[in-house]
Amino acid sequence: MLALTGACTTLAAATTPASIQVYGPGGPAPAMKAAALAFERKTGTRVAVTAGPAPRWMGAARVNADIIFSGSENMMTEFSHSFAGQLDPSTIEPLYIRPSTILVRPGNPKNIAGIRSLAAGNHRIMVVAGAGQVGMWEDVAARSGDRELLAGFRSNIAAYASNSGLALERWKSDPSIDAWLIWNHWQAANPEIADQVFVEPDLVIWRPMDVALTQQGRSRSEAVSFVRFLKSDEARGIFEAQGWKR
Structure with a gap:
């Protein structure tokens, strides 16, 4: 299984020339690279996957991107605006989805059992409030319609990160954070630093990874073929091994 190295604030670009240029956020990157x-x-067609916070790669993507991938629908909508005239909106398609989950310290020393446990106990929670997780924590905490659950969860939030890569760095550097609400594949990519506690079935939410071709990519058979490959059984196995589902 691929591990994220240096978090997703570090871009991951190929060192050799590539026939297909692919850009997107850090969360789906391990599966996309595989x-x-x-x-x-x-x-035999080379593919360069450049991943990380969008401001770091957007300039390059405007020059040569064939494919853009996202970590949520709202993120892809933002990309369609940022790349207006370059991204082909008719090619946007959600390919794989993944659930929200709770990362805890190895061995779960605080015996965290789920979202209700976090809301009721004296825990320090970290959430991501940007990128592909805009509104994610409140969607989870409020899904039951229980205002008190939402209020309890909010009162225990100790850290808001603007993206998942920064959240990963905070998790590594601040052991006072007891739990991190995030997508499940972050634990799959970093099993040595966190265990996973599942969000209760009635509170879990799912968000997708979308892909889209640029106008340049749509005209290139290699890029179209790679998108088609991403829908194949072989690619499905790669994504599912890292926590994604069709």
Whole structure:
């Protein structure tokens, strides 16, 4: 399983020339990179996946992007505005989805059992309040319609991160954070620093990874073929191994 190195604030660009240029956020990047390698082995066509916070790669993507991927629908909507005239909106498609989950310290020393446990106990919670998680924590905490659950959860939030990469750095550097509400694949990519506690079924939410072709990518058979590969059984196995579902 791929591990994220240096968090997702560090871009991951290929060091060799690539036939296909793919850009997106850090969360889906491990699975996307694994799929890119599988596609390259299968076809001989190189794929460069550049991942991290959008401001770091947006300039380059405006020059040569063939494919853009996102970590949520609202993120892809933002990309469609940022790349207006370049991104082909008719090609936007959600491919895989993943659930919200709770990351806890290895061994779960605080015996955290779920969202209700976090809201009721004296815990320090970290949430991501930007990028692909805009509104995620409140959607989870308020899904039951219980105002007191939402209020209890909010009162225990000790850290708001603007993106998941920064949240990962805070998790590593601040052991006072007891729990981190995030997507499940972050634990799959970093099993040595966190265990996973599932969000209760009635509170869990799911958000997708979308892909879209740029106008340039739509005109290139290699890019179209890579998007088609991402929908294949082989790619599905890669994504599902890292916590994503169709």
